Amino acid sequence: xxxxxxxxxxxxxxxxxxxxxxxxxxxxxxxxxxxxxxxxxxxxxxxxxxxxxxxxxxxxxxxxxxxxxxxxxxxxxxxxxxxxxxxxxxxxxxxxxxxxxxxxxxxxxxxxxxxxxxxxxxxxxxxxxxxxxxxxxxxxxxxxxxxxxxxxxxxxxxxxxxxxxxxxxxxxxxxxxxxxxxxxxxxxxxxxxxxxxxxxxxxxxxxxxxxxxxxxxxxxxxxxxxxxxxxxxxxxxxxxxxxxxxxxxxxxxxxxxxxxxxxxxxxxxxxxxxxxxxxxxxxxxxxxxxxxxxxxxxxxxxxxxxxxxxxxxxxxxxxxxxxxxxxxxxxxxxxxxxxxxxxxxxxxxxxxxxxxxxxxxxxxxxxxxxxxxxxxxxxxxxxxxxxxxxxxxxxxxxxxxxxxxxxxxxxxxxxxxxxxxxxxxxxxxxxxxxxxxxxxxxxxxxxxxx
Amino acid sequence: xxxxxxxxxxxxxxxxxxxxxxxxxxxxxxxxxxxxxxxxxxxxxxxxxxxxxxxxxxxxxxxxxxxxxxxxxxxxxxxxxxxxxxxxxxxxxxxxxxxxxxxxxxxxxxxxxxxxxxxxxxxxxxxxxxxxxxxxxxxxxxxxxxxxxxxxxxxxxxxxxxxxxxxxxxxxxxxxxxxxxxxxxxxxxxxxxxxxxxxxxxxxxxxxxxxxxxxxxxxxxxxxxxxxxxxxxxxxxxxxxxxxxxxxxxxxxxxxxxxxxxxxxxxxxxxxxxxxxxxxxxxxxxxxxxxxxxxxxxxxxxxxxxxxxxxxxxxxxxxxxxxxxxxxxxxxxxxxxxxx
Numbered sequence: 001x002x003x004x005x006x007x008x009x010x011x012x013x014x015x016x017x018x019x020x021x022x023x024x025x026x027x028x029x030x031x032x033x034x035x036x037x038x039x040x041x042x043x044x045x046x047x048x049x050x051x052x053x054x055x056x057x058x059x060x061x062x063x064x065x066x067x068x069x070x071x072x073x074x075x076x077x078x079x080x081x082x083x084x085x086x087x088x089x090x091x092x093x094x095x096x097x098x099x100x101x102x103x104x105x106x107x108x109x110x111x112x113x114x115x116x117x118x119x120x121x122x123x124x125x126x127x128x129x130x131x132x133x134x135x136x137x138x139x140x141x142x143x144x145x146x147x148x149x150x151x152x153x154x155x156x157x158x159x160x161x162x163x164x165x166x167x168x169x170x171x172x173x174x175x176x177x178x179x180x181x182x183x184x185x186x187x188x189x190x191x192x193x194x195x196x197x198x199x200x201x202x203x204x205x206x207x208x209x210x211x212x213x214x215x216x217x218x219x220x221x222x223x224x225x226x227x228x229x230x231x232x233x234x235x236x237x238x239x240x241x242x243x244x245x246x247x248x249x250x251x252x253x254x255x256x257x258x259x260x261x262x263x264x265x266x267x268x269x270x271x272x273x274x275x276x277x278x279x280x281x282x283x284x285x286x287x288x289x290x291x292x293x294x295x296x297x298x299x300x301x302x303x304x305x306x307x308x309x310x311x312x313x314x315x316x317x318x319x320x321x322x323x324x325x326x327x328x329x330x331x332x333x334x335x336x337x338x339x340x341x342x343x344x345x346x347x348x349x350x351x352x353x354x355x356x357x358x359x360x361x362x363x364x365x366x367x368x369x370x371x372x373x374x375x376x377x378x379x380x381x382x383x384x385x386x387x388x389x390x391x392x393x394x395x396x397x398x399x400x401x402x403x404x405x406x407x408x409x410x411x412x413x414x415x416x417x418x419x420x421x422x423x424x425x426x427x428x429x430x431x432x433x434x435x436x437x438x439x440x441x442x443x444x445x446x447x448x449x450x
Numbered sequence: 451x452x453x454x455x456x457x458x459x460x461x462x463x464x465x466x467x468x469x470x471x472x473x474x475x476x477x478x479x480x481x482x483x484x485x486x487x488x489x490x491x492x493x494x495x496x497x498x499x500x501x502x503x504x505x506x507x508x509x510x511x512x513x514x515x516x517x518x519x520x521x522x523x524x525x526x527x528x529x530x531x532x533x534x535x536x537x538x539x540x541x542x543x544x545x546x547x548x549x550x551x552x553x554x555x556x557x558x559x560x561x562x563x564x565x566x567x568x569x570x571x572x573x574x575x576x577x578x579x580x581x582x583x584x585x586x587x588x589x590x591x592x593x594x595x596x597x598x599x600x601x602x603x604x605x606x607x608x609x610x611x612x613x614x615x616x617x618x619x620x621x622x623x624x625x626x627x628x629x630x631x632x633x634x635x636x637x638x639x640x641x642x643x644x645x646x647x648x649x650x651x652x653x654x655x656x657x658x659x660x661x662x663x664x665x666x667x668x669x670x671x672x673x674x675x676x677x678x679x680x681x682x683x684x685x686x687x688x689x690x691x692x693x694x695x696x697x698x699x700x701x702x703x704x705x706x707x708x709x710x711x712x713x714x715x716x717x718x719x720x721x722x723x724x725x726x727x728x729x730x731x732x733x734x735x736x737x738x739x740x741x742x743x744x745x746x747x748x749x750x751x752x753x754x755x756x757x758x759x760x761x762x763x764x765x766x767x768x769x770x771x772x773x774x775x776x777x778x779x780x781x782x783x784x785x786x787x788x789x790x
Contacts, residue, residue: 056566059562060562060563060566062515063515063558063559063561063562064558064559066515066518066519066558067551067554067555067557067558067559068555069522070518070521070522070551070554070555071551071555073522073525073526073529074525074540074547074551076529076536077525077528077529077536077537077539077540077541078540078541078544078547078548081536081537081538081540081541082537084529084533084536084537085533085534085537088529088530088533088536088750088754089533089750089751089753089754090754092529092530092531092533092750092754092758093530093754093757093758093761095526095529095530096526096527096530096758096761097758097761099519099522099523099526100523100761100762100765100766100769101761101765103519103522103523104516104519104523104765104769104772104773105772106515107515107516107518107519108515108516108519108769108772108773108775108776109772109776110515110516111511111512111513111515111516111776111779111780112512112775112776112779114511114512115511115512115780116512116779116780119779119780120779162751164751164753164754165753165754165757168757397537397541398541399541399544403544403545407544407545407548410548410552414552414555414556418555418559421559421563421567424567425563425566425567428566428567428568429566
């Protein structure tokens with residue numbers, strides 16, 4: 001097998017696994033802060049219970065995120081040595097700032113946040129929780145800035161094949177960055193919204209509900225219902241931005257082979273690279289043009305204009321539909337759920353079981369949408385690693401294919417096992433009766449400076 | 451010898467790479483001491499009772515995330531400041547890097563799964579935790595050995611790497627035992643003293659072996675070491691190492707190690723790590739990859755380095771301050787930790 005494709009698959013496997021956990025934790029950190037604040041403000045034990053349970057989920061996700069993140073920091077070198085040699089002057093500082101400003105902040109205060117209660121005052125503890133939340137979001141800022149620069153590079157010059165920065169503000173705030181950052185943060189919020197709702201629904205279904213179940217379900221549904229319309233709006237703006245800067249990606253998303261006016265929005269099709277056309281196409285006339293150009297007869301440039309420089313069509317095309325489809329399900333479920341919940345006077349036990357089943361099945365829908373979206377944008381950037389300037393094949397490592405295949409197999413088995421264990425442990429924790437309220441916890445530990 | 455042409459130190463092209471070399475070294479040194487003790491505690495869990503295992507993990511629970519972050523910073527600086535060396539080193543170490551990462555992943559997830567999964571699974575996750583610690587520590591030793599020899603191929607070089615792959619975990623175990631002596635009381639503290647006594651000869655033998663083999667493995671290092679008058683200036687490093695290790699051993703026999711001096715074994719072993727690091731740094735300078743690539747050849751553009759340096763100037767002191775803060779919060783003997 002082609003070593004470049006293998007290296008890409010290995011990197012994709014790792015980055016896919018990694019992104020699952022920050023996607024939860026970026027927003028969950030803020031939700032935890034909210035739970036903590038509600039507990040302090042209302043003194044209702046349900047909020048403390050919610051905080052305790054979801055802190056455990058946070059810690060678990062953090063561990064998985066840290067370890068897979070460490071793997072990533074090495075894979076830049078093992079898989080894409082050429083990328084750092086050629087674009088290291090740009091990518092390096094952005095990654096460096098991420099580690100220095102964000103990663104250390106989260107990791108250092110996590111210990112205080114998780115285990116420090118009783119050892120530090122209430123305010124210090126709240127501040128530690130805030131710093132962890134701030135750190136996770138700051139981390140997303142730097143990583144998405146670099147990723148966006150790879151999609152829409154600017155503020156650079158190329159000297160002897162190497163990128164050099166001309167303006168750091170132009171590099172950091174490149175054209176696709178604001179859209180991508182907003183899109184990602186909202187995706188994180190939605191992922192957590194459906195995880196909160198899904199786990200609560202599962203507890204209700206299994207008759208294991210606790211004092212925190214009903215309020216957490218309400219928080220989840222409300223958050224979902226608020227964020228999904230925003231996400232649809234931001235997604236649309238992001239798409240328009242992509243059309244302007246990366247038309248080949250949009251052509252692959254929409255399955256447009258020849259430049260056409262009044263392009264249909266394809267609900268289903270089978271993109272065929274050999275005939276360079278779609279099989280079994282079923283679409284709504286003129287809708288793609290209307291959405292992308294805001295004119296029924298607007299022109300969309302087709303893939304044929306980018307021969308040899310456009311991404312593989314089928315994965316981008318299908319991933320886009322998976323993302324949008326999941327988003328539509330999220331819209332339906334959050335609004336329907338919230339409406340039914342309100343009609344039943346916020347009594348969770350009176351909710352129809354079919355809705356609870358639906359929400360439970362949607363627990364990890366945020367993962368599906370997020371990963372699909374990333375496939376659209378990352379596969380959609382191919383065959384380039386820095387769009388239009390640097391080809392992926394030119395930066396790959398010379399590692400022999402069998403060695404990559406071996407480690408890829410290892411990573412797949414490991415990550416498969418870990419995802420299964422993660423989901424299973426969350427299910428187990430959700431069904432487990434609560435720990436007895438720890439009495440020792442409030443006591444202030446004496447600090448002996450041994 | 452184009453490789454040894456040194457740019458003017460008054461120019462950013464001259465001093466910036468050196469600054470980053472120092473920062474990278476500092477990060478990796480902090481990593482080796484901090485994650486060293488928590489990997490060592492993982493190794494020492496072998497043969498401990500279940501209750502003791504819980505307390506051992508509790509003693510490192512609040513710190514391990516941040517400890518591992520120093521590795522990311524070290525590798526991050528390699529990536530950011532010396533992109534050409536990063537690719538070269540990580541491709542040469544492809545497989546051991548994968549093994550180390552596997553170990554760190556297993557260990558990191560076992561930390562959480564062992565207390566969150568059903569009780570019946572706890573022995574399994576404890577086993578994963580120990581195995582992960584051993585894999586990571588061993589792989590790091592192997593990588594260090596390969597690195598010192600400049601990735602030279604041959605049975606002798608492999609034997610050298612294998613020796614360090616055994617010596618480094620022994621050193622981590624001794625460091626971990628020092629940590630436990632400091633943070634524990636009672637039976638577990640006494641167990642830690644015993645384990646320290648077991649690890650000590652392995653560390654000493656390993657250090658002697660590595661020191662004897664290193665000049666043989668690398669011509670460059672050999673010339674560095676046995677050249678007058680530098681030899682005299684270098685002598686304090688092995689002498690202080692020997693003193694620290696002998697002092698440590700004597701301390702383990704004294705009852706005071708269970709009381710007032712409980713912090714001293716950890717401090718002495720940390721000193722040994724620092725000294726070993728200084729010796730290594732002296733041997734390799736100014737190479738990033740020995741005999742092949744100097745810091746100046748491997749360095750990124752000065753403009754990029756300058757931009758990162760601003761970040762370092764502001765963030766590194768902050769990082770150090772809140773690292774100290776986090777350790778202060780959990781200062782003293784370790785108690786059971788719980789989520790709150």
